[in-house]
Amino acid sequence: MAPAFPPWSTRNMITPSLPRKTLAAHNLSKSYGPVRALADVTFDIPSGQAVAIMGPSGSGKSTLLHCLSGILVPDAGEVSLGGKSVSSLKDKQRSLLRRRRFGFVFQDGQLLPELPARENVALPLLLTGIPRNRALKTADEWLGKLGLAGMENRRPGELSGGQAQRVAIARAVIHEPEVVFADEPTGALDQTTGHEVMQILTATTASSGASLVVVTHDDEVARWCQRLIEIRDAMVHDDQLISRSTR
Amino acid sequence: MSVAVSLAPRLAIERIRATKGAGVLDAMAVLAFTVSSWLALTVAGGTWMFFQRWQVEGALPSSQQSGLAVTYVALAGFACALLVIPILGLGGGAARLGARGRVRRLASLRLIGMTSGEVVQISVIETIVQSVAGALVGSAIFVLSLPLWQLMSFQMRPIGIAELLLPWWLWLTVIGALIVLAMASTVFGLRRVTISPLGVARDQTPRRLKRWRLLVVVALVIAFLVYAQFTDIASFIGLGTTIGFLAVVIGSINLVGPWLMQLFARPGARTGNVARLLAARRILDDPRGAWRNVASLAFLGFIAGFVVTMPTTTGDSGPNTFFVQDIQTGVAITLAVGLILAATATLMTQASQVFDRAPESIALDRMGVPATIHLAVRRRLVVVPLAVALGTSVPLGLVLSTVAAVQLESFPVVGVSLLAGTVILGFLLSLGAAEACRPLQAGVLRVQRRRND
Numbered sequence: 001m002a003p004a005f006p007p008w009s010t011r012n013m014i015t016p017s018l019p020r021k022t023l024a025a026h027n028l029s030k031s032y033g034p035v036r037a038l039a040d041v042t043f044d045i046p047s048g049q050a051v052a053i054m055g056p057s058g059s060g061k062s063t064l065l066h067c068l069s070g071i072l073v074p075d076a077g078e079v080s081l082g083g084k085s086v087s088s089l090k091d092k093q094r095s096l097l098r099r100r101r102f103g104f105v106f107q108d109g110q111l112l113p114e115l116p117a118r119e120n121v122a123l124p125l126l127l128t129g130i131p132r133n134r135a136l137k138t139a140d141e142w143l144g145k146l147g148l149a150g151m152e153n154r155r156p157g158e159l160s161g162g163q164a165q166r167v168a169i170a171r172a173v174i175h176e177p178e179v180v181f182a183d184e185p186t187g188a189l190d191q192t193t194g195h196e197v198m199q200i201l202t203a204t205t206a207s208s209g210a211s212l213v214v215v216t217h218d219d220e221v222a223r224w225c226q227r228l229i230e231i232r233d234a235m236v237h238d239d240q241l242i243s244r245s246t247r
Numbered sequence: 248m249s250v251a252v253s254l255a256p257r258l259a260i261e262r263i264r265a266t267k268g269a270g271v272l273d274a275m276a277v278l279a280f281t282v283s284s285w286l287a288l289t290v291a292g293g294t295w296m297f298f299q300r301w302q303v304e305g306a307l308p309s310s311q312q313s314g315l316a317v318t319y320v321a322l323a324g325f326a327c328a329l330l331v332i333p334i335l336g337l338g339g340g341a342a343r344l345g346a347r348g349r350v351r352r353l354a355s356l357r358l359i360g361m362t363s364g365e366v367v368q369i370s371v372i373e374t375i376v377q378s379v380a381g382a383l384v385g386s387a388i389f390v391l392s393l394p395l396w397q398l399m400s401f402q403m404r405p406i407g408i409a410e411l412l413l414p415w416w417l418w419l420t421v422i423g424a425l426i427v428l429a430m431a432s433t434v435f436g437l438r439r440v441t442i443s444p445l446g447v448a449r450d451q452t453p454r455r456l457k458r459w460r461l462l463v464v465v466a467l468v469i470a471f472l473v474y475a476q477f478t479d480i481a482s483f484i485g486l487g488t489t490i491g492f493l494a495v496v497i498g499s500i501n502l503v504g505p506w507l508m509q510l511f512a513r514p515g516a517r518t519g520n521v522a523r524l525l526a527a528r529r530i531l532d533d534p535r536g537a538w539r540n541v542a543s544l545a546f547l548g549f550i551a552g553f554v555v556t557m558p559t560t561t562g563d564s565g566p567n568t569f570f571v572q573d574i575q576t577g578v579a580i581t582l583a584v585g586l587i588l589a590a591t592a593t594l595m596t597q598a599s600q601v602f603d604r605a606p607e608s609i610a611l612d613r614m615g616v617p618a619t620i621h622l623a624v625r626r627r628l629v630v631v632p633l634a635v636a637l638g639t640s641v642p643l644g645l646v647l648s649t650v651a652a653v654q655l656e657s658f659p660v661v662g663v664s665l666l667a668g669t670v671i672l673g674f675l676l677s678l679g680a681a682e683a684c685r686p687l688q689a690g691v692l693r694v695q696r697r698r699n700d
Binding site for chain 2: 069071092094095096097098099100102104106108110112113114115119123124126127130131132135
């Protein structure tokens, strides 16, 4: 049954009455010429779960994240969200899906340098056609929630690395996506700031009920998640729940 | 032979040959040098033609025309002076193409033990290779385009191919000057790049430009209009001081230009339309830079607006009538050259931005932002500064000429049509240049890699 969203929720405008859904990878394979990046990868990510994907360089974890999020189309197999195929969608439809139902956090934020923080955060809503004032109001609320009240008009260059990454998190969740993909979200940060960012990222996605898929090299970052999928030589090498004591 | 001297030409040639990825920028630098050499030689050829007609006795059909011959040389020299700025801008821009990529590459060379002097040497040698290649192609285009000029006439005499051909020493001077200036731009540009990569947004909120800029220009225009009412423009001193005053008014456009960019871009920064918002924010980020790209066009637009209303029919068909017609034709040619330079500069700037902004574009693409947004932003970044520059300078020129200098008897249909046609063609060229970056953008978005994987 679809959860009810409060009347002010942007979800009502973006994806009316959309239930939270499971993201599933089924027998995914992907090659770049002779190089095999993914081979027969299968798993499900239930709604609301935080999953870390780890593996050595070149293991295929980045390709996996791109296939799951609809950036790349697998050579074989299928990615689905709530039972509906993602990988068979056309390029434009996949772009629309990413814009409306997924959120992204990148390694070094990738905020637009000429926009103030509030406009960077509001961008996904503006792209959906939500009026500017309403989008900025929601952006300011998110920035406040993430401890950036008073910094709404600062530009990315006027923020520290951790603050910029919090802006990126606000941008990733403002449109209440079903899945947030984070690609090495702490890669450009020191350890303490990295922990702060992971705490905010996991707490924010948990409170909004979104699933979280984090690609990382760092064990410490992976411990913030509930589940660890390890990729080696293009295949799932290990898939385990992370116990609370370990976390 | 130093390492830099032996390494640089090979690096430059290999990158020009590699037409993939950022290698396109090196090919584009050659294109920019080609266009600037071609147009510089053309403008120099025209001036040389007037100089020859002045010097050679009996070259002109009447004594009245011979008396005006030196004025033609002076006006052609003035047109050269006006075009020097955009030509230098193009050369300088070519030298700074792909600022981020260049800095990264040079930083790698520093890491493997090259001194900063050697790194600068490498860049300068690369520029020499690119500019010499461009100069050769540009010279060939100049020679091939000569027959087309026969369709036009000045001083009641058609242009002859031989008249435009430059003597070897003048050709060498023009090309040599372009290469030396490109080298200087490289050294200067590289210094600026190391401080803050050009074409890349500043990190901090820029300061707003103040309204006093507009007030100064308005005061100057009013002063000029009042002055013109009480001055006898027919006298030699009157004409001289009017031209001098007009030059000050034209120069003051540079003061108000960046402020106008800011003024016209600001409403865009308060919109919910993402393409309009991004374009406006980028202009507001550096209004002086946006103005710099079109400043020379604004001057040309002002002059074109000023001369277009001059009467071409005085009842007789004497040399004075043809003098005015020749001025109008000369201004139209100068404006056309300026617009071609602007379109080439647009192509270069926008192509460079595609690569400099690649990480942000890829991030936006992954977030699901449609690729059409990039194109829409680029179009606005091209059209808004052009429209502001020409939309303010041409009417200002028209107003000043009709109010202060020229008694308009009938609407100058031919002049205005020629001006409008040139401006529209220039707009289309610049828009075409922006469109030409579409495959580059698509290529950048196809590259889906993560830096540390």
